[in-house]
Amino acid sequence: MNEVLRLQRVRKSFGEELVLADIDLSVPEHSVTVLIGASGSGKSTLLRCINLLEQIDDGQVWLDGHDISAVGVDADVVRRRIGTVFQQFNLFPHLSVIDNITLAPRVVHGVDDHPARVAAMALLDRFGLAQKADGFPDRLSGGQQQRVAILRAISTNPRLLLLDEVTSALDPVLVAEVLSLVAELRADGMTMVIATHEMGFARRVADQVGFLHHGVLREIGAPERVLDSPETRELKDFLTSVREAGRL
Amino acid sequence: MTERSGSTYTPSPERIARETARRRAARRSTYSAAISTLVVSLILIVAVTSAPGWPRVQTSFFSWEYAVESLPLIVQGLWLNLRVLMVCSVIIMGLGLLLALARTSKSPVLFPLRALAAGYTDLFRGLPLLLVILLLGLGVPGLRLQGVPNDVVFLGALALILTYTAYVAEVLRAGIESVHPTQRMAARALGLSQIQTLRHVILPQAIRRVIPPLLNDLVSLQKDSGLISVLGAMDAIKAAQIVTAKSFNFTPYVVAGVLFVLLTIPLTRVTDAIAARLERERTIGGAQ
Ligand SMILES: Nc1ncnc2c1ncn2[C@@H]1O[C@H](COP(=O)(O)OP(=O)(O)O)[C@@H](O)[C@H]1O
Ligand SMILES: [Mg+2]
Numbered sequence: 001m002n003e004v005l006r007l008q009r010v011r012k013s014f015g016e017e018l019v020l021a022d023i024d025l026s027v028p029e030h031s032v033t034v035l036i037g038a039s040g041s042g043k044s045t046l047l048r049c050i051n052l053l054e055q056i057d058d059g060q061v062w063l064d065g066h067d068i069s070a071v072g073v074d075a076d077v078v079r080r081r082i083g084t085v086f087q088q089f090n091l092f093p094h095l096s097v098i099d100n101i102t103l104a105p106r107v108v109h110g111v112d113d114h115p116a117r118v119a120a121m122a123l124l125d126r127f128g129l130a131q132k133a134d135g136f137p138d139r140l141s142g143g144q145q146q147r148v149a150i151l152r153a154i155s156t157n158p159r160l161l162l163l164d165e166v167t168s169a170l171d172p173v174l175v176a177e178v179l180s181l182v183a184e185l186r187a188d189g190m191t192m193v194i195a196t197h198e199m200g201f202a203r204r205v206a207d208q209v210g211f212l213h214h215g216v217l218r219e220i221g222a223p224e225r226v227l228d229s230p231e232t233r234e235l236k237d238f239l240t241s242v243r244e245a246g247r248l
Numbered sequence: 249m250t251e252r253s254g255s256t257y258t259p260s261p262e263r264i265a266r267e268t269a270r271r272r273a274a275r276r277s278t279y280s281a282a283i284s285t286l287v288v289s290l291i292l293i294v295a296v297t298s299a300p301g302w303p304r305v306q307t308s309f310f311s312w313e314y315a316v317e318s319l320p321l322i323v324q325g326l327w328l329n330l331r332v333l334m335v336c337s338v339i340i341m342g343l344g345l346l347l348a349l350a351r352t353s354k355s356p357v358l359f360p361l362r363a364l365a366a367g368y369t370d371l372f373r374g375l376p377l378l379l380v381i382l383l384l385g386l387g388v389p390g391l392r393l394q395g396v397p398n399d400v401v402f403l404g405a406l407a408l409i410l411t412y413t414a415y416v417a418e419v420l421r422a423g424i425e426s427v428h429p430t431q432r433m434a435a436r437a438l439g440l441s442q443i444q445t446l447r448h449v450i451l452p453q454a455i456r457r458v459i460p461p462l463l464n465d466l467v468s469l470q471k472d473s474g475l476i477s478v479l480g481a482m483d484a485i486k487a488a489q490i491v492t493a494k495s496f497n498f499t500p501y502v503v504a505g506v507l508f509v510l511l512t513i514p515l516t517r518v519t520d521a522i523a524a525r526l527e528r529e530r531t532i533g534g535a536q
Contacts, residue, residue, distance in 0.1 A: 053433060053437060076436075076439055077439075080439035082437075083438075084434075084437040086437075091434075092449055093453065094452045103448060104440065107440060108444065152438070156438070
């Protein structure tokens, strides 16, 4: 079993505040890791440390056996191998849907215009977005925008895909279409690390679920283990609060 | 659309009545606008032409003969203004962009450059353009520097470039800063380098947003190109001045003024049209 990502004692502070405390994590190839935890527990920061949008204070991050937290590593080169999707989509409003998707292949990976377009059309077609190819992002629904953002992130065939609460900004009716796209990527064998509040989804797609609490990875294991028989007080409380929020 | 425009649809009497009323209201406001314009113009014309000094003003500012006589020279001068405008606006855009990029860069290495750029913009936005033109036009030849041309057109254009680069840089800086930081983050996450992010993500959005103020600066530059006449450059205003000095008649100034306005009108119309289009796109985009 190949290991795509490994974190070793990753530590990160913002000023005085310790946001990630000695995180250890191993992500095998073709597996899905779901991170759960209250808002502010450090999920986004952890993802941003993986794609080097943040610099870690201590520890190491390994991608495909290379220490990408080492001095002198070119962050641009690392990010070419990692796809990232954000809560707020962050599509480029001045580019059409298809140009959003082909930008990185063309500009970063040197793919010619035509093959880049063909590949992007194939992606859009597969996920039912072909008619939107030449439209602009602001004409799409939130669910469509987020699906385009995910296609943009996988347009460069990344080794690893990071999804940061990709459904949190969406109306409940739009959540399903985004989650089913993620489930399809899982079936394709995409290696993913996903921060989410959707517990049902976590249970369905995760190979392992990690619970972050104040920057500490308190529990990690198979989804049934973590979600059905939590060991710590904090995780029990968190799961209760999520369930109650769901009932409201 | 197609399913709604089926042949079975007949507009209701309410819709027809509503649309007729709207058309009538539109026609009424066109008439009243035309009539009020006419009335105001008439009052102005009567007021000016019945003023006691009008006959003298008319001969010294609105003489047909002097207008015809001075026109060729002034048009020739205007050609210089236009060339100065074209060359300067290209250089100003390039330098303004570099200055804006220097000022918006976050890199600590570039701190000296940022400070220098900030000082530059403060200085040249504060100095009256006329003063810059005079200082350069009269001061530089006095220095007798090797290899620096003493040509008045060159020095006047240089003053325009120095001053307007500061304005344009500030406009572009505002545009760059108006692009949300998450756009940069999304681009960097895709593996785009700093420069690629600027070129493909930040600048296209920034420049689109500041096209109206940039075109306004272009219109001002077109007018201010006439200030190089104070150094003796043979532009439209200098040409008018020469004819006036010979004839003691001020009509050439009016001719030059009319020509400047005629040149500016198309540019301002284009500016307005582009601004309106961008605004429309923005509101449609924002509506979702
Ligand atoms: N750029 C930053 N500067 C300072 N503090 C930050 C920054 N980003 C996140 N934090 C802090 O780090 C903590 C974890 O935030 P985050 O990783 O966004 O949590 P989550 O994604 O789980 O909600 C929060 O307390 C937050 O205020
Ligand atoms: Mg977050």
